Amino acid sequence: xxxxxxxxxxxxxxxxxxxxxxxxxxxxxxxxxxxxxxxxxxxxxxxxxxxxxxxxxxxxxxxxxxxxxxxxxxxxxxxxxxxxxxxxxxxxxxxxxxxxxxxxxxxxxxxxxxxxxxxxxxxxxxxxxxxxxxxxxxxxxxxxxxxxxxxxxxxxxxxxxxxxxxxxxxxxxxxxxxxxxxxxxxxxxxxxxxxxxxxxxxxxxxxxxx
Numbered sequence: 001x002x003x004x005x006x007x008x009x010x011x012x013x014x015x016x017x018x019x020x021x022x023x024x025x026x027x028x029x030x031x032x033x034x035x036x037x038x039x040x041x042x043x044x045x046x047x048x049x050x051x052x053x054x055x056x057x058x059x060x061x062x063x064x065x066x067x068x069x070x071x072x073x074x075x076x077x078x079x080x081x082x083x084x085x086x087x088x089x090x091x092x093x094x095x096x097x098x099x100x101x102x103x104x105x106x107x108x109x110x111x112x113x114x115x116x117x118x119x120x121x122x123x124x125x126x127x128x129x130x131x132x133x134x135x136x137x138x139x140x141x142x143x144x145x146x147x148x149x150x151x152x153x154x155x156x157x158x159x160x161x162x163x164x165x166x167x168x169x170x171x172x173x174x175x176x177x178x179x180x181x182x183x184x185x186x187x188x189x190x191x192x193x194x195x196x197x198x199x200x201x202x203x204x205x206x207x208x209x210x
Contacts, residue, residue, distance in 0.1 A: 003075040005107060006188070013079070013186060015147045015202060019167035024142035024204075029081075029105035030055055030117060031138035037097040038082075048104050049080065051130055056106045058120040067119055071111035078107040083140075083182040090177045091205070094158060103182075105138060142184070146173070147204040153196040157185075160203055173207040181206035 006013040011022060032048040040046070056077045062069055083103040084092050092100070108117075114137040121132040146168050150160040168174060177183070186202035 005078045026141040028108040031105045176206040176208040
């Protein structure tokens with residue numbers, strides 16, 4: 001049976017519907033950076049998502065090609081994730097989507113190296129005629145965070161963020177946003193196939209002790 005990150009690491013991907021504190025270890029990702037409204041049908045965000053999935057599935061299916069990844073085992077492609085920020089704002093302002101800076105990512109198994117990612121980029125570029133030069137190998141160690149399972153439309157996320165803020169203040173913590181500590185979302189539902197009120201999104205914020 002293929003290794004499934006969501007099932008093996010439930011503490012990172014399946015939090016409760018109430019805030020909880022978690023310590024996130026170092027993880028590697030395929031990543032693309034951009035700016036703009038993620039809802040723009042012809043925007044950079046939609047194009048980035050398509051490219052991330054193309055590369056993720058190329059790596060997943062590499063064992064059926066002549067290219068062999070050392071230590072490879074079959075796995076389920078992890079869910080799409082996003083790190084979000086806006087200049088001069090702690091967290092995010094959902095009313096100013098055009099000002100979003102985003103880093104869209106898909107987690108990589110630890111056996112995938114930068115060399116393997118370069119192979120996948122070249123393969124996708126040849127097969128799909130996509131310019132993959134903006135795709136990067138990104139390592140992030142989030143550390144101490146608060147997270148919650150948000151159920152419902154993305155535009156209702158501020159309600160869950162308010163629960164998180166109240167929880168950390170009551171427990172002696174505060175938000176710790178910075179250059180490398182950002183608003184983080186993990187998308188467990190496909191919005192093309194799931195009703196808005198049933199969308200499941202993990203929301204995660206960096207925190208520190210007061």
